[in-house]
């Protein structure tokens with residue numbers, strides 16, 4: 001079930017490189033795209049960098065609204081992740097009705113983010129809302145954007161006490177890791193490293 005994650009544990013949600021769904025909303029228009037490239041960059045307050053191509057509609061809405069969200073899809077959302085990462089919301093008619101945005105076109109159920117009210121995707125295993133940190137020089141030169149995490153939630157069947165717990169009995173809640181062309185790996189196995197103990 002969906003539970004709040006302490007903000008000081010938020011970077012752990014993405015430090016293993018999951019593919020994320022970036023959601024945005026501005027002036028009644030909302031959008032969603034896939035991003036394979038994201039990483040934590042600061043502990044406190046928790047900050048995350050995401051590569052968002054300036055040509056995307058996501059970039060337009062993110063820059064205009066100053067906020068965005070990251071939702072971590074699970075294996076049953078692989079098709080959806082590939083689809084929203086293969087078409088632009090800019091090309092979809094904004095006049096309303098079915099098909100007026102990617103959420104409607106693909107029947108994506110959402111709930112409102114607790115702090116920023118952003119559309120978060122039902123059925124994911126973790127969700128973060130971020131305030132955009134404007135970095136004019138970096139953003140001019142690169143497609144990297146930075147955000148400060150203001151809310152974090154995760155499904156407690158797979159993320160508990162600030163840790164992922166990827167097991168065979170919760171495989172349907174594992175994260176997706178993009179290998180290219182819509183092929184994803186999932187963390188099917190984990191290995192515990194032991195510290196050297198002095199005798």
Ligand SMILES: Cc1cc2nc3c(=O)[nH]c(=O)nc-3n(C[C@H](O)[C@H](O)[C@H](O)COP(=O)(O)O)c2cc1C
Nearest residue numbers: 033034035036037052053056057058085087088089
């Ligand atoms: C699995 C997957 C991962 C992707 N990762 C990224 C990424 O890290 N950064 C990026 O800018 N685009 C990435 N893309 C491409 C965008 O999702 C794609 O350009 C999308 O159509 C943009 O949609 P928009 O114009 O509606 O925002 C990825 C696509 C897929 C399918």
